[in-house]
Amino acid sequence: MGESRRVSRARRRGLLLACLLFLAALAAAGADEARRRFSPTADEADHVAQARFVRSGGPVPPKLEQPGVLLVLAGSALPPDPHASAPEEVRAARRPFPLLFGALVLVSGAWAARRSGAAAGIAVTALLVLDPTLRGHGALVKTDVPVALFLVASAAALDLGLSQARRPRALLLLCASGASYGLALATKASAAAFLPLFLAAALPGLLARRRRAGAGIAALLVPAAAVLLAVQAFAFRSVPRESIRAAATRMFRTMPEPAPARERILASAPKGIAAWAGGADYLRRRGRPGKWLNYLNAEVRGGGFLLYYPVALLVKLPVGTLALCLGAPLALLAAWGRASPLRRRRLLRLARGRAVLPGFLGLSWIALMSVAPINIGVRYGLPGAVLLVVSAAGILATALRGTRWRVGVPALLVLATAAEALAFRGREISFGNLLAGGPSGLRRVLTDSNVEWGQEQERMFARASAGDLGRVAVVAPYVDAELARRAGVAWISRAEEAGDAVFVSTFAWDLAHALARWDEGPRYPWIAYVRSWMVPLVLGLEERASSVEPFGDGYLLLRLRPAPTG
Incomplete structure (x- = not known):
């Protein structure tokens, strides 16, 4: 009997993995179709020029502000000689990015399945596959989907590491979490601002096992720093320091404020770190109030809107995903109200294990983006949105009792999302959900890279x-x-x-x-x-x-x- 159960369990796990891999492949294929269909979007040609310079040399580009992951990925897909057509050069550089979207879908679904069951994992995977906004941005030479992948992977490894009773396995998962966070730092400099919140999410679990606290923090920070150093060193290995300084001079020409710390880093730090620090400082200065045209509800502000990202997600997330994120907490409250004291303790324990970490990190990311003075696209909030979907799936799995409900309700949400995505197919960037009135009604609320x-x-x-x-x-x-x-x-x-x-x-x-x-x-x-x-x-x-x-x-x-x- 025991052997039969083990075989049955292994078979179910194999079927689940096959299903998740199939959906991830669909995600990558959908993003690849958009990669070939989309014309070059804003800044993509600049990113590709930086990637070609880092890979092959040539004239120093006007800017060199992107971290190493984007440059290595885009550069790896470029042919030795530039395309005669600039749009085809951009399309070639896009090739690796749909694969990262597929990986984001797979990691998110596997995490949800591990914590909340197969139905939750498949639902999360399917909802992300069907999301037009994620698919559209997953086709581009941009940092938004890659940084979402690495942050979600880091959070998943952290969550699994904190739940491990065996010390060696826990430390290994924490190291994997730190390494993935290092990739996030080497993808988007703004991930550095999120690091204190990420560590705050890890501390309760680390402090619960006091003997692990110091080693756990080191297991997160040391691999993160090592991966950042390694990626930046690899990306800029062939770039002369003089070229990095020349690009910095061009970037900061209109920003004459003295920055002695930056100048010291550009002069003496390893080349990759010098480039990362220069790019991060450039983006920080460009991110000041009054440097961007922030638009919401037919109004422009120089300092941004505190509710921009909640509103943007409200009209850009598909209705099924939105119903999951908003309805799951209500379902849990209803279940709590009907439950006995013993059942309530169980609900609390399950919800804490399945939803608190991704929920805290997702809300923290949205809050961090909301207080920034740059409101130029829902794409900046994508890491938080994915984390909230994983959290909501865990809450719903906790609230529902019985296999029929746990399978049927997520299936209905996926079907609703599929119908909406089918109705607005081919309009990934400009997608607006039914609450917004579709893509044509979205402009009443949002513009810019949302449309x-x-x-x-x-x-x-x-x-x-x-x-x-x-x-x-x-x-x-x-x-x-x-x-x-x-x-x-x-x-x-x-x-x-x-x-x-x-x-x-x-x-x-x-x-x-x-x-x-x-x-x-x-x-x-x-x-x-x-x-x-x-x-x-x-x-x-x-x-x-x-x-x-x-x-x-x-x-x-x-x-x-x-x-x-x-």
Whole structure:
């Protein structure tokens, strides 16, 4: 009988693993399809240029602010010689990133399955596979999905390590957690700001076993530092220090504030760490209030919105995922109210083991992003969103009794998400859920990389080249110069420069109308400067327009009356 049970348990585990691997493969395939379909998005060409420089040398790029993981991944997929076409160069560099999205799906689902059961694990995996926003950003040469992968993997290893009774295995898992956190640091410098909160999540478990506390903290921090050093050293092994300093000089040219500590690091630290510190300081200075156009509910602020990320997740998460995250705590409260005292203690113990760590880390990440003065896309909140999904799945598995409920309710949530994703297929970046009114209604709440990021450029330029629109211009925060030149489309800065038709990105359109109402005065000079030319440009084009037609989710096609003369 015992042998039969072991075989049956091993078979179930094998089936679960096969299911998770299949779903992860679907995730990678979906992101790879988006990789080939999307035009180059904002900053991708810059990231690819940095990756090629780090890999092969050549002219020093204007910026060198990205940490090593992105540069190594993108550089590994580039051919020895640059593509003749810049868009194809970007598409080539994207190749590894869908695999990281698949890995994020697999790690999240396996963690949920380990803690909360097979049904929870499969539900988490399926919900992440179906999430259009995650899939779209998982296709790009960006840090958002990779850092989510490494933070979630670090949290999963930490959770499993704290639950181990055997000291060697616990320390091994804590070392794995630290190493994964080191990869997060080598992916996105802002992960450093999250480290105190991550350690705060680990401390209760470490202090519960006092003999392990010191060794546990060391097992987290030492591998993290070692991995960061190793990745940065590998990424910048062929880059002369003079090139790193030259790039830093260019980056900080418009930021003349003295920074003696940064200069000492650039001069004497290992090259990889010098590049990491310089990039981190550059991004920190660029992240000050007034350096970004933060948009929410048709309003622009220089200092950001405290509720930006909660609102963004409310309208960007699929309805099934949203129902899980909001409904699971209510289900647990209902179960608590009906339970006996003994059952309540069991519910508390299960919920603590399954949901507290990912829930605390997810909410902490969202809170950290919310107090930052940069609100330019839900993508910054993706690590927190994934952690909250894992936590909510654990809460729901705790609240529901009986196999039918534990399987049936998650299955309904997955089916609802699948139906919504199918209805809005092909609109990953601009996806808005049913609460937002779909992608077309999302612009009432959000813009920027939530809607238009350049992903539809080639389709727009193909329409401009058809020949029936006359002289065509474009107004967009990001335009690929090569694509515009080939299509014969000019980027304009004054309404009088437009000919017969103009494509205006929905981002620029929404931003201009919000800036027209902007009232923060001289507090933020850069925003005032952007307002001084963007508002007359877009409103002037709107006044000249004989018709305004949506073109996809990212652009509006304005057919223009002749410009007034005299």
